[in-house]
Structure formats: C-alpha cells, structure tokens
Amino acid sequence: xxxxxxxxxxxxxxxGSMIESAAAILRxxxxxPLLVQAAxxxxxxxxxxxxxxxxxxxxWRTGIYVLLGLSLNVVVGYAGLxxxxxxxxxxxxxxxxxxxxxxxxxxxxxxxxxxVAVAGAAGYLITRxxxxxxxxxxxxxxxxxxxxxxxxxxxNLFGITGGANGLSGIDRPSLFGxxxxxxxxxxxxxxxxxxxxxxxxxxxxxxxxxxAWLCVREDEEAAAAMGIDATRVKxxxxxxxxxxxxxxxxxxxxxxxVVAPDLAKFMESVVLFCIVVLGGTxxxxxxxxxxxxxxxxPELFRPLRDWRDxxxxxxxxxxxxxxxxxxxxxxxxxxxxxxxxxxxxxxxG
Amino acid sequence: MSPDPRQAAAERPLLxxxxxxxxxxxxxxxxxxxxxxxxxxxxxxxxxxGAGKSTTLRAISGIAPAxxxxxxxxxxxxxGLPAHRIVAAGVSHAPEGRRIFGTLTVAENLRxxxxxxxxxxGAIAENRERVYRLxxxxxxxxxxxxxxxxxxxxQMLCIGRALMARPRLLLLDEPSLGLAPLLVKTIFDxxxxxxxxxxxxxxxxxxxxxxxxxxxxxxxxxxxRIALSGPAAELLADERVRRVYLGAG
Numbered sequence: 152x153x154x155x156x157x158x159x160x161x162x163x164x165x166x167g168s169m170i171e172s173a174a175a176i177l178r179x180x181x182x183x184p185l186l187v188q189a190a191x192x193x194x195x196x197x198x199x200x201x202x203x204x205x206x207x208x209x210x211w212r213t214g215i216y217v218l219l220g221l222s223l224n225v226v227v228g229y230a231g232l233x234x235x236x237x238x239x240x241x242x243x244x245x246x247x248x249x250x251x252x253x254x255x256x257x258x259x260x261x262x263x264x265x266x267v268a269v270a271g272a273a274g275y276l277i278t279r280x281x282x283x284x285x286x287x288x289x290x291x292x293x294x295x296x297x298x299x300x301x302x303x304x305x306x307n308l309f310g311i312t313g314g315a316n317g318l319s320g321i322d323r324p325s326l327f328g329x330x331x332x333x334x335x336x337x338x339x340x341x342x343x344x345x346x347x348x349x350x351x352x353x354x355x356x357x358x359x360x361x362x363a364w365l366c367v368r369e370d371e372e373a374a375a376a377m378g379i380d381a382t383r384v385k386x387x388x389x390x391x392x393x394x395x396x397x398x399x400x401x402x403x404x405x406x407x408x409v410v411a412p413d414l415a416k417f418m419e420s421v422v423l424f425c426i427v428v429l430g431g432t433x434x435x436x437x438x439x440x441x442x443x444x445x446x447x448x449p450e451l452f453r454p455l456r457d458w459r460d461x462x463x464x465x466x467x468x469x470x471x472x473x474x475x476x477x478x479x480x481x482x483x484x485x486x487x488x489x490x491x492x493x494x495x496x497x498x499x500g
Numbered sequence: 501m502s503p504d505p506r507q508a509a510a511e512r513p514l515l516x517x518x519x520x521x522x523x524x525x526x527x528x529x530x531x532x533x534x535x536x537x538x539x540x541x542x543x544x545x546x547x548x549x550g551a552g553k554s555t556t557l558r559a560i561s562g563i564a565p566a567x568x569x570x571x572x573x574x575x576x577x578x579x580g581l582p583a584h585r586i587v588a589a590g591v592s593h594a595p596e597g598r599r600i601f602g603t604l605t606v607a608e609n610l611r612x613x614x615x616x617x618x619x620x621x622g623a624i625a626e627n628r629e630r631v632y633r634l635x636x637x638x639x640x641x642x643x644x645x646x647x648x649x650x651x652x653x654x655q656m657l658c659i660g661r662a663l664m665a666r667p668r669l670l671l672l673d674e675p676s677l678g679l680a681p682l683l684v685k686t687i688f689d690x691x692x693x694x695x696x697x698x699x700x701x702x703x704x705x706x707x708x709x710x711x712x713x714x715x716x717x718x719x720x721x722x723x724x725r726i727a728l729s730g731p732a733a734e735l736l737a738d739e740r741v742r743r744v745y746l747g748a749g
Binding site: 366483487 | 561562563582583584587588593595599601604611612613615618619645647661662665
C-alpha cells in the first residue's frame with residue numbers, strides 16, 4: 152500500500168510538499184481573489200522602484216505587450232477567431248496619435264481616444280468583409296491585411312505617414328503640465344491603462360457579449376439557433392480588440408516619440424499571437440505569462456534575443472504537441488481543446 | 501406590407517412553407533417542399549436518412565440557406581432572415597445531436613437559450629422555472645457541466661434551452677436519437693406536455709411509429725420531396741408507410 156502510494160505521487164517527498172504548498176496557495180487565491188488582485192497591484196506599483204532605467208523600460212515594454220495581448224485575446228481567446236495581422240491596429244493607433252500631435256498639435260494624452268477610435272474603425276472596415284471566412288482562410292486574409300497596412304504606411308499614405316522612415320519628434324505625454332520623460336513615469340501611465348483594461352476584460356468575459364462569444368466559439372450553429380447573431384458578435388470582438396490595440400499604440404508613440412511602419416510588420420503580429428496562444432488562450436493571467444516569455448525573457452537574456460525567432464518556432468511546435476491550450480489557459484478553453492482531442496481520438500460511428 | 505397582417509395571420513396556418521428549395525453545392529437537398537403547421541398542432545416529418553427532414557428544419561430556422569420558396573410564419577416571411585431574427589420571431593430549434601455547450605453548466609446553457617430575450621431578468625427567471633418544472637432532472641443538475649450529462653439529460657437540456665426563448669413554434673430534430681426506450685417514452689411524454697401548454701411543435705423523427713402516435717398530422721419525405729401527407733392515424737395504417745417506415749411485413 153505504502154509503496155504504491157509513493158509510486159503514485161511519483162515526485163518524492165520534497166516535490167510532493169512543494170506541490171502541496173503551491174496547491175494550498177492556489178486554494179487561498181481562489182477563495183480570496185480580491186486579496187490576490189490587491190497584492191498583484193501592489194507588486195506592480197513597487198516593481199520599478201528598485202530597478203534601473205533600463206529594466207524599467209523592459210517592464211514598460213512588457214506591460215505594453217500585455218495590453219496588446221489582452222486586446223488580441225478578445226479576438227483569439229474569447230471569440231475564437233484567427234487574427235494574424237493584429238500589429239496593424241497597434242500601428243494605426245500609434246500613427247493616429249503621432250499625426251494628431253505633429254500636424255494638429257493635439258497633446259498626446261488627448262490624442263489617445265482618437266487612437267482607440269481610429270483603430271477600432273479600421274478594425275470594423277477591414278474585418279467586416281471577411282467575417283464569413285473560417286479558420287485558416289481568415290488567418291491568411293488577416294496576414295494580408297496586416298501587410299497592406301504596413302505597405303500603406305511605407306508608401307506615405309495621403310502624404311502624412313512619413314514613408315519608410317516614419318514620423319519622429321512626437322511630444323511626450325504630459326500630465327498636469329508635467330512632461331512625462333522618465334521611464335518610470337511611462338511605466339505608471341502604462342500601469343494605469345493596464346489596470347483599467349484588466350478590469351474591463353474581466354467584466355467583458357462575464358458579460359452577455361462574453362457568453363455569446365463563448366457559444367459562437369464552441370458551436371457557431373448552435374449559437375445561431377439560440378438567437379445569437381454570430382456575425383455581429385464576431386465583428387464586435389474584432390472592433391474591441393483593434394481599438395484596444397490602438398490604445399497600446401498611442402502609449403507607444405508617447406514613449407518612443409518615433410513611429411515607423413515596422414510596428415505593423417508580420418513578425419510583430421506573430422509575437423502577439425504567440426503571447427496569447429502560448430500563454431493560455433482566453434486567459435488574462437495567460438497573457439501575462441505569454442508576454443513575459445515572448446518579451447521579457449529575450450530582453451533579459453541576450454542569447455534568447457539573438458535567437459528569438461528560432462526559440463519562438465521551437466516553443467510553438469513543442470507547445471502545440473504537449474500543451475495546445477497554453478501554459479495558463481482559461482478552464483473553458485482547456486476543456487474545449489481537450490474535448491476536441493478526445494473526440495478526434497474516439498473511433499467514428 | 502400586406503394590408504392587414506393580423507387578419508391574414510388568423511386565417512392562415514401558423515407556419516406555411518411553399519416550394520422550399522435548399523442546395524448544398526450542386527446537390528438539391530430539398531426540391532420544393534410544401535407544408536403547413538396550424539397553431540396548436542403537433543406535426544411530424546418522417547422519412548429515411550438523407551430524405552431532407554433535418555434540412556427542412558434547418559432551412560426554417562435560418563441555419564441552412566433556402567435558395568427558393570417561401571417560409572411564412574404568422575404571416576411574416578422568414579426566408580432570407582438570419583437565424584437570430586427567426587428566434588426572435590418565435591421559432592426555436594432544438595437541433596439534431598443536441599448541440600449542448602459542453603463547457604457551460606445546465607443553468608448557463610438555459611441562460612443562452614434566452615439570449616434573444618436580452619437582459620429581461622424577470623422573464624428569463626420565469627422561463628427557467630417553467631423549464632425546471634418540466635424537467636426536474638435539469639433543476640437537480642443545474643450546476644453540472646453540459647458535457648458531463650447523460651444522453652437523455654442532454655436531450656432534456658436541448659429542448660429546455662429551446663423553450664427558454666418562449667417560442668410559439670418549436671422545431672424538434674430527432675429528439676429520440678440514441679436514447680434508451682424508456683427515455684424515449686419520457687421525452688415523448690414531455691413533448692406532449694409542452695404541446696399541452698400551448699406550444700406548436702414540428703417534429704422530425706427516425707422513430708416513425710412513435711412520431712405518428714404523437715402527431716396529429718404528418719408528412720413523409722423522400723429524397724427532398726413530400727411523398728405523402730395526411731392525418732397521422734391514416735399514415736400509421738397506410739400499407740406503404742407500414743412497409744417502408746414502420747418495418748411491418
């Protein structure tokens with residue numbers, strides 16, 4: 152009996168107690184979500200204090216990618232749609248803020264709502280005609296649209312995007328007359344929007360629209376039979392996701408003071424897609440894990456940065472075989488993916 | 501706009517399908533179906549596999565596109581409307597294979613059935629209580645995930661979910677498929693009860709005998725066309741129907 156139990160645990164006493172205490176922490180975390188959220192917020196507030204400016208910028212970058220990952224998660228995670236051109240909306244948001252600032256003298260923070268609106272409107276216009284496409288076909292078309300946006304920026308669209316060099320000399324955002332110059336100021340600005348976004352996403356998941364996305368993702372036909380307008384809710388996912396990417400773009404423009412067509416390049420969209428899928432589709436903590444893996448780690452370890460594309464490919468292949476639902480997936484997505492796998496394994500008939 | 505739609509609706513059947521054609525690629529699944537369902541009836545649609553029974557229901561509820569014909573429901577043309585508008589008009593579809601949302605609980609599945617009611621909490625709660633009275637088993641399992649229910653319970657959930665939108669017309673596709681004989685009886689008893697509460701039912705069934713016993717009238721479909729129609733009792737006695745669909749020598 153005793154031997155059997157040891158074999159069953161399989162990890163030895165030390166590993167077992169580690170797992171037990173981790174499970175105990177998770178149990179407490181489940182029961183007291185507010186406590187966890189408060190602790191995490193405090194951690195995020197204190198995080199940059201001991202860091203150098205370089206690492207503060209790394210933390211800011213990670214946060215921007217979490218923001219982008221959360222925006223893409225609406226499309227990929229909640230609504231279950233492919234979007235491999237998401238960086239285009241990031242770029243559109245950045246360019247909107249840049250152009251308004253440079254041409255019309257709008258202060259950067261005041262331009263942020265326009266970044267959100269223009270990226271959302273672009274999301275509407277671009278995805279409206281392709282909503283009936285499914286799976287791989289949708290993925291291909293979104294890649295193409297992403298490239299179209301990038302090339303339009305390179306070719307100096309309407310003569311206001313500055314061509315291949317992009318636009319520079321954008322004002323930094325200023326708050327109450329103080330120009331935000333230091334990385335730590337940008338970090339806190341990003342953190343504010345990130346906290347708002349997480350709260351919004353949390354609500355969105357549990358809203359009527361969130362439930363409609365879930366049904367469309369699981370079974371579009373059954374969803375239609377329930378009276379859910381699948382086309383409409385998919386479009387809403389694209390518009391919300393694009394608009395939110397535009398916000399991240401506006402923040403980016405204010406920090407770097409330079410925007411370039413490279414923001415919309417395909418590899419950037421791939422990185423965003425990987426943040427969502429590797430981190431855990433449909434899950435807010437998963438996006439954090441994904442952004443840390445795709446952005447922070449390569450920043451901290453040079454060898455990873457030089458080999459990032461290779462590391463991306465290898466991770467993607469290994470993950471899709473071993474854990475297709477991602478590192479920290481939402482429970483529902485996990486059930487869906489595992490269920491599909493079992494169905495595929497079960498003999499037909 | 502017809503001059504007086506209300507009056508027209510009162511004289512006409514609740515559902516009137518005329519010359520309905522549906523094609524999948526180059527294959528005509530329905531080659532011109534005419535059928536009618538009066539308010540307060542149970543009408544059965546029977547026929548062999550691939551005759552077009554499910555396609556007929558799917559075309560009525562807007563899930564499968566109808567390329568020609570008319571689908572009049574309470575005087576309103578449904579053909580060409582998207583599925584969600586048809587649900588809102590009062591037609592609910594309990595699809596073949598149950599199509600339960602496996603990662604949602606029983607209660608959440610029911611909630612989705614009431615999607616067309618918007619956020620009218622009062623009406624949703626009232627409908628939910630009605631469904632729980634009809635299927636006490638669902639009330640017991642309200643917090644269980646849809647995917648973990650037995651086949652019979654999933655069928656109850658499928659019907660209950662369709663009822664959440666408070667339809668005037670309920671389209672039931674193969675409710676007895678894959679169920680044990682005892683459960684089939686339970687499901688058919690429930691359909692009778694739903695009907696007794698004022699819901700009109702259009703039923704598609706493989707189990708022709710049970711369907712003909714339940715229904716008032718029936719249509720027999722053969723390769724996309726109506727081959728026979730009439731009062732269910734007559735069809736039950738019809739020599740050809742008995743031989744082909746009821747397996748009687």
